Amino acid sequence: MISDPILEIKGLTKSFGGVLAINNVDFHVSEKEIVAIIGPNGAGKTTLFNMITGVIPPSSGYVTFYRRKITRMKPFLIAAEGITRTFQNMQIFENMNVVENVMTGTHIRFRTGILHAGFRLPHVKREESQAFEIAMECLDMVGIRHLAYEETKSLPYGNLRLVEIARAAAANPKMILLDEPMAGLNPEESRQLVEVIRRMRSDGMTFLFIEHDMETVMNISDRIIVLDYGEKIAEGTPEEIYMNKRVISAYLGEEVGS
Numbered sequence: 011m012i013s014d015p016i017l018e019i020k021g022l023t024k025s026f027g028g029v030l031a032i033n034n035v036d037f038h039v040s041e042k043e044i045v046a047i048i049g050p051n052g053a054g055k056t057t058l059f060n061m062i063t064g065v066i067p068p069s070s071g072y073v074t075f076y077r078r079k080i081t082r083m084k085p086f087l088i089a090a091e092g093i094t095r096t097f098q099n100m101q102i103f104e105n106m107n108v109v110e111n112v113m114t115g116t117h118i119r120f121r122t123g124i125l126h127a128g129f130r131l132p133h134v135k136r137e138e139s140q141a142f143e144i145a146m147e148c149l150d151m152v153g154i155r156h157l158a159y160e161e162t163k164s165l166p167y168g169n170l171r172l173v174e175i176a177r178a179a180a181a182n183p184k185m186i187l188l189d190e191p192m193a194g195l196n197p198e199e200s201r202q203l204v205e206v207i208r209r210m211r212s213d214g215m216t217f218l219f220i221e222h223d224m225e226t227v228m229n230i231s232d233r234i235i236v237l238d239y240g241e242k243i244a245e246g247t248p249e250e251i252y253m254n255k256r257v258i259s260a261y262l263g264e265e266v267g268s
């Protein structure tokens with residue numbers, strides 16, 4: 011059953027000087043969907059993610075989440091609205107262990123600022139133990155609770171990616187954006203991550219992800235949106251995209267007879 015869209019993108023456009031990185035893009039994502047954004051290098055995928063998460067403002071167009079306009083909100087406010095993300099280049103704090111890394115994802119749920127944290131007031135300690143419990147639950151969800159006290163430096167790439175996803179989940183989002191989640195993973199790690207994403211979706215999470223690994227895209231996506239030179243050139247189920255001549259042409263860089 012298809013539910014109402016929760017994320018809506020309308021006429022989104024971004025130009026960097028003379029480069030039109032995203033040009034008048036429309037699409038939506040519904041609750042509990044897994045939607046992939048694909049496209050050749052430089053197609054505008056990261057720029058699109060950066061606009062959705064408030065890292066850069068659009069030149070025009072807008073984004074709504076649960077019908078609330080989030081365009082031009084600061085990234086932490088967008089996270090508080092329920093959209094969190096992982097990054098193409100992992101952003102793990104190497105001086106913290108696994109559970110501490112995940113706990114950093116919870117801070118938008120609590121009222122304590124950095125200033126108060128220094129005073130160790132009773133409510134701060136209470137929030138810290140809540141943050142710890144949440145982080146442990148999130149580690150459980152991605153299947154690496156047993157690594158909670160490991161140094162992040164010693165972990166293989168696949169586990170670090172799971173730490174990042176647990177941290178994104180620790181903010182209690184309604185939707186997670188994953189930027190090339192399979193990059194650098196070996197086949198076993200990729201399979202494990204696919205399972206984690208599927209399990210989280212069946213528990214109610216919605217995913218929008220950028221990915222170059224076509225096997226994963228075809229295997230896991232409900233819908234695929236294809237960008238090329240900043241424009242949406244196709245949208246559909248994996249079967250539809252697989253057969254789409256414009257998509258094949260964009261990837262092969264040559265005209266395919268119609």
Ligand SMILES: Nc1ncnc2c1ncn2[C@@H]1O[C@H](COP(=O)(O)OP(=O)(O)OP(=O)(O)O)[C@@H](O)[C@H]1O
Pocket residue numbers: 026029030031049050051052053054055056057058
């Ligand atoms: N800050 C910026 N300043 C100028 N141009 C930019 C900036 N960010 C992106 N671009 C340009 O916008 C276009 C889209 O880039 P973007 O990184 O969004 O593509 P992408 O699809 O994510 O590529 P990749 O698959 O290689 O990560 C490219 O031509 C890029 O050079």
